[in-house]
Amino acid sequence: MARLIIVSGASGAGKSFLLKELKNINNLKAVRIRKKTTRGHRNDDEKILNENGNLDLFLNCSPEELQDCDYTYNYCNHHYGFKKEDIDNVVAKGNSPVVIVASCSTVEEIKKDYPGALALYVQTVLSGDDLKAKLLIERDPLDVEERIRRQKESFNDYLEHINKKLFDYVLINNFEEQFRRQIDYVLNNELDQNDSNYVFVVMSFNDEKYRDVYDAFSLACELLKKHNKCISIERVDRQEDSGFNRFTITDRIEKLIKKAGLVICDVSEPSPNVYFELGYAKSQNKNIIITAKKETKLPFDTSHYEHIFYDTPMQLHREIIRKLECYFKINKKH
Secondary structure (H helix, E strand, C coil): CCCCEEEEECCCCCHHHHHHHHHHCCCCCEEECCEEECCCCCCCHHHHHHHHCCCCEECCCCHHHHCCCCEEEEECCEEEEECHHHHHHHHHCCCEEEEECCCHHHHHHHHHHCCCCEEEEEEECCCHHHHHHHHHHCCCCCCHHHHHHHHHHHHHHHHHCHHHCCCCEEEEECCCHHHHHHHHHHHHHHHCCCEEEEEEEECCCCHHHHHHHHHHHHHHHHHHCCCCCCCEEEEHHHCCCCCCCCCCHHHHHHHHHHHEEEEEEECCCCCHHHHHHHHHHHHCCCEEEEEEECCCCCCCCCCCCCEEEECCHHHHHHHHHHHHHHHHHHCCCC
C-alpha cells in the first residue's frame, strides 16, 4: 500500500540511518522526494550520498525557482521546497514517497493534504558534553557548536507544536541496537502490510475452553509450512513482546489485521471483542474464514456469511487444512 512517509527531527539525530532502514522493509518501494534549496554544496553531502545512494536536493536554486513549490520552509538561513505533484506521481505508481522536512509547521501543512501520512520524529538522547564527544568521534562535518545549535532549534520547534500531535512516533536514538529495534518495529507494523503468508486468528482468549481450537489452526499451518516456509500464524495474546508497550491491545489487533493476508475468526464465543475484530477485518477487505461450534447461535447480521461448523477440533483441523490449501494456492508467492 503506497503511503507518504514524513521524516523530521533534530540535526544529526539519525534521520539518514532511518532512511537506510526503509530498504529492509519487505515489498516497500520507497522513493525519496527531491527538494529544491538555495543552499550550496557542503562537506557532508558526499557522506549522505554514499549512505543513501542519492542526495534528495537540487542545490543552488534561486528563491524564484522555489516559487512553484507547494511546501516551503526556511532552515539554517536557506530555503527548501517541493511540489505536491511530485508526491502524487510517486503514489500513482504504487510507491511510497519519503520526504525529510525540517519544519513542524510544514509537516502540519502536508498532513492536511495527506492525513494518512506516516510522520516520524527522530531525537537523540545525547546533549551537552556527551553530544560534543559523540560528534567528535563521528567526525561530524559541521562545527560542533553549530550542530548543537541546530539540534536545540529543531527540538524547540517540536516542543512548540507538541500539542498538535503531528507525529505518529518519536524515535529515540541512543546510538545502540535499541534504536534499530525501534525503527524495525515501527516500519514493519506500519508499512509491511498485507502479507499473504501471515494468518491472524480472532477468537476467545479462554484457553480452558478453546485451546484445542487454536491448536487446530496452528497445526494446519504447520503442515502447510512443508510447502511454504514463510507461512506464520498468530493470536494477539500470544504475540512475542516487541518492546513497545505504548500500544493498547486494540492498537495491536488493528495493526496485525492490516498486516494479515488471511484472518481466521472463531465465533463460538459471542464476545464483543471477537465481533469487533471480525467487523474490522471486513472493513479492511481481508480474506476471512469464519468458524463456529455446531449449534452456535449467530447474530442476524453475520449469519449470512459462510461458516465452517464443527463438532470436534479434529474435524475443524481437516476443514481448515482444505481452506488453507485453497487460499495459499491462489496467493502463492513466486
